[in-house]
Amino acid sequence: MKLPRRYVPPPLGAFGQRLLLVLLVELCLLNVADFALTRYAMWLGFATESNGVMDFLFKQSDVAAALFKFTVVTGGAVALWFLRRYRAALLAGVLLTAVFAAVVAYQALWVRSL
Amino acid sequence: MPQELTSAEPSGEPAGGAQPDLQYSASPETPPSPGWRWPLLWALLVLVAGVVLGTVVFAAEQYYFVWEPDVTSLPGDGRRVAGSAGQRPTAPVLVGDRLAWSQGGYTCLMELPSGDTKVIGAASGGTDLWPPALDAHSVTWLESDKNGVDPADLWVYDIGRGRRVVYQIGVGAAGPVVAGDLIAWPDVSGSGVQMIAALDLATERRSVIATGDEISAPVIAGEDSVGWLVQPGAGRAPSFVVRDLRTMTDTTVPLAANGSGLTVTDIHMGGRTLLWALQSSTGTRVMAFDLDTHATNVVAQGAVVQSPATDGTVVIWAARDGSSDACVVMMRSLKGGQASIAARPQIWPSSLAVSGGRLAWVINDGTWTYLDVVKLPS
Numbered sequence: 001m002k003l004p005r006r007y008v009p010p011p012l013g014a015f016g017q018r019l020l021l022v023l024l025v026e027l028c029l030l031n032v033a034d035f036a037l038t039r040y041a042m043w044l045g046f047a048t049e050s051n052g053v054m055d056f057l058f059k060q061s062d063v064a065a066a067l068f069k070f071t072v073v074t075g076g077a078v079a080l081w082f083l084r085r086y087r088a089a090l091l092a093g094v095l096l097t098a099v100f101a102a103v104v105a106y107q108a109l110w111v112r113s114l
Numbered sequence: 115m116p117q118e119l120t121s122a123e124p125s126g127e128p129a130g131g132a133q134p135d136l137q138y139s140a141s142p143e144t145p146p147s148p149g150w151r152w153p154l155l156w157a158l159l160v161l162v163a164g165v166v167l168g169t170v171v172f173a174a175e176q177y178y179f180v181w182e183p184d185v186t187s188l189p190g191d192g193r194r195v196a197g198s199a200g201q202r203p204t205a206p207v208l209v210g211d212r213l214a215w216s217q218g219g220y221t222c223l224m225e226l227p228s229g230d231t232k233v234i235g236a237a238s239g240g241t242d243l244w245p246p247a248l249d250a251h252s253v254t255w256l257e258s259d260k261n262g263v264d265p266a267d268l269w270v271y272d273i274g275r276g277r278r279v280v281y282q283i284g285v286g287a288a289g290p291v292v293a294g295d296l297i298a299w300p301d302v303s304g305s306g307v308q309m310i311a312a313l314d315l316a317t318e319r320r321s322v323i324a325t326g327d328e329i330s331a332p333v334i335a336g337e338d339s340v341g342w343l344v345q346p347g348a349g350r351a352p353s354f355v356v357r358d359l360r361t362m363t364d365t366t367v368p369l370a371a372n373g374s375g376l377t378v379t380d381i382h383m384g385g386r387t388l389l390w391a392l393q394s395s396t397g398t399r400v401m402a403f404d405l406d407t408h409a410t411n412v413v414a415q416g417a418v419v420q421s422p423a424t425d426g427t428v429v430i431w432a433a434r435d436g437s438s439d440a441c442v443v444m445m446r447s448l449k450g451g452q453a454s455i456a457a458r459p460q461i462w463p464s465s466l467a468v469s470g471g472r473l474a475w476v477i478n479d480g481t482w483t484y485l486d487v488v489k490l491p492s
Contacts, residue, residue: 018153045278101164109172
């Protein structure tokens with residue numbers, strides 16, 4: 001009896017890898033924008049940090065919060081880049097960038113409405 | 115991209131001619147480089163899709179879940195704020211081109227020329243919201259614990275920077291006022307003594323500017339001054355102490371004669387004028403005290419005189435229109451002259467405010483409450 005062959009998608013080509021690289025750069029820039037908008041909204045007194053870890057770090061110092069946030073997201077982006085031969089890495093890059101862009105757009109509009 | 119060193123295609127020149135040069139060319143088996151244009155465009159598309167998603171979520175949230183006051187225009191550059199049960203506009207404060215008021219649990223600020231309105235405060239559940247105080251630079255209001263257990267939250271909104279800051283103050287704190295960099299409010303010390311507490315916004319230093327069992331609300335701010343009521347024992351008339359914040363000197367203004375039996379109501383300060391009403395069984399007199407000249411004048415009197423207010427240049431009050439039950443809002447310049455009709459509201463107003471050539475009142479038709487702002491006749 002022959003077992004059905006497991007589908008193995010072809011590795012990510014040059015186009016996909018370049019797209020992933022651009023998306024990861026976007027993701028890191030959006031992360032910086034997210035941090036800046038969050039800090040500004042908190043300074044305005046109309047927002048509080050709902051993430052418990054970030055709230056704790058903001059209470060220590062802005063530098064600690066920034067270091068943590070930038071390290072986590074940049075580290076995730078580097079990990080995805082090392083996994084670039086897998087198509088799932090590109091899918092993750094697309095989803096993360098789209099969600100981060102949505103969050104930053106929402107925050108920018110909200111801050112502008114204050 | 116790997117490239118091979120290959121010979122060129124035959125040139126078609128006759129044999130024995132010059133040898134063809136060796137040169138680089140792409141191998142026909144190697145796919146062409148994808149370049150950066152399409153990856154960049156696709157990445158941009160992902161970015162735009164995210165921005166659109168965020169914008170749609172923001173717009174939907176604003177439309178379905180975010181409360182905004184119902185503001186409409188009235189003839190002659192007027193504004194009307196409407197609200198019904200649970201969201202009735204109250205406690206209007208006019209300063210120059212700005213209006214602040216409370217509505218339900220919200221504190222709002224409007225730029226009157228444009229009608230732009232901001233909700234600058236939303237009281238949390240379990241708190242009592244005190245009316246806002248406004249000056250040219252700040253709005254301040256108080257949220258105090260309904261049970262009187264937790265410290266009160268004193269909010270200060272910086273109009274120029276669009277920034278608000280909250281300070282935790284005493285459990286017994288009541289309605290705050292703002293005069294420049296100074297916020298003042300009545301409070302109770304730990305030993306139960308009445309006091310006037312203050313916060314300097316420039317230095318964030320807190321202080322007690324007056325203390326004593328006879329001190330009482332309201333605390334009121336005028337131009338470079340803060341004042342508070344002093345209620346002595348039975349049989350003695352109240353007085354009002356005004357502290358000049360430039361010279362740090364106090365002026366005590368007797369509001370009524372001892373034993374006169376008059377009731378003091380509606381104490382206001384506008385500019386350098388202290389205003390109050392004296393009620394007797396026969397009618398009401400509105401008194402004005404000039405903080406610079408220390409002169410006291412009767413600026414209005416009658417059988418029905420209500421809700422007087424001043425901005426330091428004009429005094430307004432609600433009165434009966436002749437012998438009818440209709441209401442008129444009267445105005446009179448503090449420089450002198452006769453009183454004249456400023457406006458004819460359809461319903462008796464419950465509170466009046468005046469500043470910058472505008473007049474505000476709150477009227478209630480039983481179902482809806484309206485906060486109207488109209489221009490004073492020139």
